[in-house]
Amino acid sequence: MxxxxxxxxxLNGLQFGVMLFLMAAGLTLIFGVMGLINxxxxxxYMIGAFCAAxxxxxxxxxxxxxxxxxxxxxxxxxLVEILVIRRLYGKDHLDQVLATFALILxxxxxxxxxxxxxxxxxxxxxxxxxxxxxxxxxxxxLYRLTLIAVGLVVALGLFLLISRTRIGIQIRAGExxxxxxxxxxxxxxxxxxIVFALGAALAGLAGAxxxxxxSVQVGMGEPVLILAFVxxxxxxxxxxxGAxxxxxxxxxxxxxGGIFLPEVLKLxxxxxxxxxxxxSLASMAIYILMAAVLILKPTGLFGARx
Amino acid sequence: xxxxxxxxxxIVAGLVLVPLWAFFADEPFTITLATxxxxxxxxxxxxxxxxxxxxxxxxxxxxxxxxGGYAMGILAxxxxxxxxxxxxxxxxxxxKSMPVIWLVAVVMSSLAAFVIGLLSLRxxxxxxxMITLAFGQMFFFFSISWxxxxxxxxxxxxxxxxxxxxxxxxxxxxxxxxxxxxxxxLLFASxxxxxxxxxxxxxxxxxxxxxxxxxMMPFRLRLAAFVISGAITGLAGAxxxxxxRFVSxxxxxxxxxxxxxxxxxxxxxxxxxxxxxxxxxYVLLEHVLGxxxxxxxxxxxxxxxxxxxxxxxxxxxxxxxxxxxxx
Numbered sequence: 001m002x003x004x005x006x007x008x009x010x011l012n013g014l015q016f017g018v019m020l021f022l023m024a025a026g027l028t029l030i031f032g033v034m035g036l037i038n039x040x041x042x043x044x045y046m047i048g049a050f051c052a053a054x055x056x057x058x059x060x061x062x063x064x065x066x067x068x069x070x071x072x073x074x075x076x077x078x079l080v081e082i083l084v085i086r087r088l089y090g091k092d093h094l095d096q097v098l099a100t101f102a103l104i105l106x107x108x109x110x111x112x113x114x115x116x117x118x119x120x121x122x123x124x125x126x127x128x129x130x131x132x133x134x135x136x137x138x139x140x141x142l143y144r145l146t147l148i149a150v151g152l153v154v155a156l157g158l159f160l161l162i163s164r165t166r167i168g169i170q171i172r173a174g175e176x177x178x179x180x181x182x183x184x185x186x187x188x189x190x191x192x193x194i195v196f197a198l199g200a201a202l203a204g205l206a207g208a209x210x211x212x213x214x215s216v217q218v219g220m221g222e223p224v225l226i227l228a229f230v231x232x233x234x235x236x237x238x239x240x241x242g243a244x245x246x247x248x249x250x251x252x253x254x255x256x257g258g259i260f261l262p263e264v265l266k267l268x269x270x271x272x273x274x275x276x277x278x279x280s281l282a283s284m285a286i287y288i289l290m291a292a293v294l295i296l297k298p299t300g301l302f303g304a305r306x
Numbered sequence: 307x308x309x310x311x312x313x314x315x316x317i318v319a320g321l322v323l324v325p326l327w328a329f330f331a332d333e334p335f336t337i338t339l340a341t342x343x344x345x346x347x348x349x350x351x352x353x354x355x356x357x358x359x360x361x362x363x364x365x366x367x368x369x370x371x372x373x374g375g376y377a378m379g380i381l382a383x384x385x386x387x388x389x390x391x392x393x394x395x396x397x398x399x400x401x402k403s404m405p406v407i408w409l410v411a412v413v414m415s416s417l418a419a420f421v422i423g424l425l426s427l428r429x430x431x432x433x434x435x436m437i438t439l440a441f442g443q444m445f446f447f448f449s450i451s452w453x454x455x456x457x458x459x460x461x462x463x464x465x466x467x468x469x470x471x472x473x474x475x476x477x478x479x480x481x482x483x484x485x486x487x488x489x490x491x492l493l494f495a496s497x498x499x500x501x502x503x504x505x506x507x508x509x510x511x512x513x514x515x516x517x518x519x520x521x522m523m524p525f526r527l528r529l530a531a532f533v534i535s536g537a538i539t540g541l542a543g544a545x546x547x548x549x550x551r552f553v554s555x556x557x558x559x560x561x562x563x564x565x566x567x568x569x570x571x572x573x574x575x576x577x578x579x580x581x582x583x584x585x586x587x588y589v590l591l592e593h594v595l596g597x598x599x600x601x602x603x604x605x606x607x608x609x610x611x612x613x614x615x616x617x618x619x620x621x622x623x624x625x626x627x628x629x630x631x632x633x
Contacts, residue, residue, distance in 0.1 A: 037432050087615055093432055094363050098571050099614045101564045105607030113601045226443045226560065229436040237432060280451045287444035291425050294437065298428045 004138055009259050010252065015144045017251025018151025022206035023228035024235070024243040025158055026199025032238030033174045033195050036085060037093055039100035041203055041228070042221025043107035048073040048204025049211035049220060050111060053120040062125035066208055073204020074197040081196035086189070104222070112218045119215035122208070147209055154202070155244055162240060171195060175238060227254075230286055234293045236303020245301060250286050257285035310626035314579040317586070321485060329478045337477040338549075343589040344484045345545045350569035350581030351491050352538030357567070358576030359499060360531040361511035366422065366438030367566050369445045370536040372558035373418055374411035374543025376449065379461040379553035381407050386463060404469040404483075407544055415540025416533050418445075423532035427525055439560055446558040460554025467548055474548070484545055488582070491538055496578050498534070507531050539566070572613060574620030583621050 384400025
């Protein structure tokens with residue numbers, strides 16, 4: 001096992017982790033501020049990817065595709081919030097789960113109806129294609145490195161938005177006491193729509209960025225959604241910091257587990273058995289991680305509320 | 307007799323008469339649809355014990371459904387290929403006997419429910435939902451990577467498993483078996499709800515502090531409810547696999563968990579016959595809408611949204627005029 005391979009896999013894990021963060025940040029923000037479990041968050045990821053693929057196909061511009069993904073997901077998010085989600089605040093989680101599950105059915109089948117069942121492809125932009133040589137002689141795809149950078153920049157931006165701006169103060173206040181900030185003259189309805197659209201835009205951005213390295217297809221959002229749930233369970237619901245730490249942990253565990261578990265098992269098992277057992281264990285590794293965190297801290301690493 | 311009880315009787319009568327009619331009119335497909343509804347109803351009755359009685363929003367009940375399915379698939383696969391399931395430390399052969407398979411399904415899903423419950427019930431609310439969902443995915447991915455039993459493709463069983471004295475390949479006989487089991491499960495569920503255990507569980511859902519104050523432990527009550535709930539859903543999973551003579555990771559998928567939950571909510575949470583009505587309506591919708599359009603999930607989604615937003619208490623709530631299930 002060479003050091004180069006290790007570094008490469010760590011970078012892959014980081015890349016996966018920061019993309020998960022974009023998903024998890026929106027989820028955790030929406031849950032923290034509005035107390036809403038949004039299963040349809042994965043649909044917004046899918047909408048971002050489809051908007052990007054459609055616009056890139058029509059114009060050939062990756063930048064326009066990203067803009068379309070952000071706008072498309074944000075608009076879809078705002079519409080969903082105004083038409084449906086608004087009626088679910090303060091209802092019990094069961095209604096929220098069911099209604100957002102219904103939204104998934106509508107979005108998935110609607111997308112299948114519009115685009116068909118075949119996957120679309122979104123190409124990596126020319127400027128970012130190909131490998132780059134890192135210090136130490138590691139060849140690594142430039143696009144994936146860009147994803148890591150974009151994810152970290154967005155994370156920083158989100159921290160600043162929440163901690164330094166007026167809307168961030170309102171968001172934090174809304175988490176603590178919605179009656180009080182409504183009484184202080186903040187338009188709660190508008191604030192919720194904005195937070196929801198912001199979360200949707202982050203999911204859409206993740207969908208578009210990942211869409212260039214995977215295929216863009218109906219149902220692509222759900223596996224990521226569940227991983228994002230694992231992330232915020234580990235990090236603690238409502239905490240952006242927790243989402244970042246959780247996402248990186250999950251990304252690294254998932255990527256490194258798939259590579260190294262079979263290798264480790266080969267030390268004391270037959271190679272063929274080790275490969276299959278290792279693959280099974282690796283696919284469960286993040287859930288085992290989640291269970292371990294829960295045993296130690298039932299509200300997650302940075303969670304305050306249960 | 308309340309309107310709800312009358313409606314329930316009507317449902318049972320329908321479940322007896324419609325398949326009988328189909329049998330004499332030689333409409334085996336209708337019997338198969340009814341069997342599907344009855345089995346899904348059983349899975350949902352299982353979930354309703356956790357969800358309606360215990361207030362535990364489990365979005366991972368496909369774990370138990372799938373375990374029941376794989377218990378059937380694996381045992382029947384070994385019987386079909388004449389290979390033992392385990393050779394060491396002692397030999398366990400496969401089997402084509404339904405009672406044995408049911409027992410294994412119930413034991414396996416109870417064990418899984420115990421472990422998952424032990425971990426998940428440390429939390430509550432949104433955490434519980436997400437954790438059960440995540441455990442469901444864990445089993446889903448495990449079944450996909452388990453190449454010994456077909457991985458993603460699953461396991462096919464050529465002949466339906468046997469039950470002493472019955473020809474299970476005859477649709478009406480298999481239906482009768484499933485219907486009988488559903489009635490037993492419903493009887494059990496209604497006795498459970500009225501038992502001291504059921505009352506305590508219900509109380510724990512309404513006020514955790516009060517239950518604790520009288521010296522009972524909500525955690526234990528919930529764990530027991532979760533295990534019973536998982537066991538029933540596991541039994542339904544074994545029957546479902548036998549109906550299709552096929553089991554695949556799809557039974558573990560989170561869409562499956564969502565569907566089982568839809569059945570409960572469509573019919574009415576916390577009502578004895580809620581899951582049964584939900585399953586009948588769901589199977590009918592699937593059949594009717596599926597004929598109308600390839601994109602029938604859109605209509606299902608819209609319908610669900612309308613039920614959640616505007617019809618409190620599900621179909622039974624709307625029919626009986628009593629909106630709240632827990633009076």
